[in-house]
Amino acid sequence: MNILILGATGFIGSAVAARLLEDGHVITGLGRNPGRARFRQPGIRWISANLDKMTDAADWATVLEGQQIVVNSAGALQDGLSDDLAATQERAMIALQGAARMAGLKLIIQISARTDGAGRDRPFLATKRAADLALAASGIPYVILRPALVLGRNAHGGTALLRSLAAFPLVLPFVHADSPVETVAVEDVAAGVSAAISGTLPSGSDIELAAEERHSLASLVKLHRAWLGLPDAPVISLPSILARPVTWLADMAGHLGWRSPLRSTAITVMSEGISIDRATPSGLPTLSARATLAANPSGVQDLWFARLYLLKPLVISGLSVFWLLSGLIPLLALEKTSAHFLPFMPEAAATALTLATCLIDIALGAAVLLRPLAQRALLGMLAVSFTYLAGASLLEPALWLDPLGPLVKVLPSILLTLTALATLDER
Structure with a gap:
């Protein structure tokens, strides 16, 4: 099938693209800056586009031409100089749905998030929720996947922050150290997309993806520390008020175009943790965090990245x-x-x-x-x-x-x- 992947240059999108290429599909990848991705994944036809400029159905007509399925893996954490969440995660997606009806699209797969709980009213989750509800009411065949914290060989956002905290010298300082965190391997998210395309997941499915195990934030960071080959270190739990200067600085950096995972949205979400509702099991196999890391042994380059991440x-x-x-x-x-x-x-x-x-x-x-x-x-x-x-x-x-x-x-x-x-x- 001809499949368009939004956010194909990202952490999840690139893994989904690789899996769907392996499945034999013809992939078109849309990204803001796909220059380097053209060399990494030459089997994909690349389109350079900015979703926050695609908020009208007419903006999608050329992009959707010849496409049968759209996978949306695009997203951002918080508004800033480089990101407009209302445009990217809500208006552009609603415009896409309008264009998809006219183009006769067979399926839209939305990679979303659990949108209730702490931070539900912040733009990150509010815009995702609005796009999800619009998709469910659009009449277009759809599948919504809501992964927990996504782990993989590469690192971006929350995964990168876990690694950098794990490499902290001597001690492990935490705010919300006991918050529960559930994870899912990026390969399992890609497998979920593949299952939706094959029909294993029926249209109208709204599925939360996570491994069976549940960690605390501290135990998950310790697991990454061992993966990096570093000795155990004591945990220091810090009061949440001490995070405010850090999140304020990170938010200011966001207004200058930097996408720090330490911004206030992430800290608010982490105050309650990242967990899923197991009342509706997905039926899809998922790797535990330990198995995910064991399947991707670290090298010295991972340790360099972890140590440099917070120094940058x-x-x-x-x-x-x-x-x-x-x-x-x-x-x-x-x-x-x-x-x-x-x-x-x-x-x-x-x-x-x-x-x-x-x-x-x-x-x-x-x-x-x-x-x-x-x-x-x-x-x-x-x-x-x-x-x-x-x-x-x-x-x-x-x-x-x-x-x-x-x-x-x-x-x-x-x-x-x-x-x-x-x-x-x-x-």
Whole structure:
């Protein structure tokens, strides 16, 4: 069958695409930035599109042409510079349903979430619930799958946070350490989609997916710690009030385009835990968390990822502070700073050049905080750093011997910038 997968570049979507390709289907993947995915999964026809711009049925006409089934694995945690949940998770999906009726689509499979409990009124779950209800009332054949916390070989969002907490040095600090968490392997979610397409799951099914076992958040992190090959560490339970500064900072980062799993929506949901209603068993086989991890042994690259994950925001913010201060501090003593250039140019030109370099530093320090501009800002930092080093080495080489090391100190900044570039990609 011809199948369109929304969010095909994501953690779940890429696993679903791989499974359906294996089943022999013809797959079209829709993603916001599918550039790298074209190389990872060349057997898929890729479409670059932004769901929050597809909120009218007419926007879907070309995309649905020739398609028989749509699998929606797209989604986001919280509104921010890069995400509009009402548009992406609700209006675009309702528009899709309208277009699907006109296109004669055979089936829509919605990968959703349990939308009651803690956080039910937050946009993440409220928009999913609205899309689910609209789908159930649309008259289109459908299956809704509601996975618990999804685990897999790759890591994104909550799974990535589990690994980073597991790699925390010496102790394991937690808020809501005893909250119950149920899991499901990403391969089992993909198998559920495959079962829906084959007809094993009848149209109108609304199924929650989770393994039989239930963990606490602390025990699940300890399980990941052992998987990473690290010795056990004591758990420190922290009062929830201590999480507020962290979630506030994470929410602010979201408004700048960064998708942190520590945002307030995730913490609110975790306050009650992630569990499913077993009153309606799925009948689908599911791997336990332990079996999922055992089937995917970790390597040193997983340990690197886990240790770098929480360092990444510190690296970005540290670079921002460094460049902002590099631009602001000389402005406080502009005449003294511009004196370095006086042997080589007139005073007016020296002042103008100093002012220009300060403004460039400030602009780069601010731009790196904006996720859409971060890569260009980091490349700009490298270019400016090497320009500063080359210019100073030619005009005033004695600065290399300065005991305060104004040039030597640029070298660690360059290495930190290269580290930020190496870890910038999110998927």
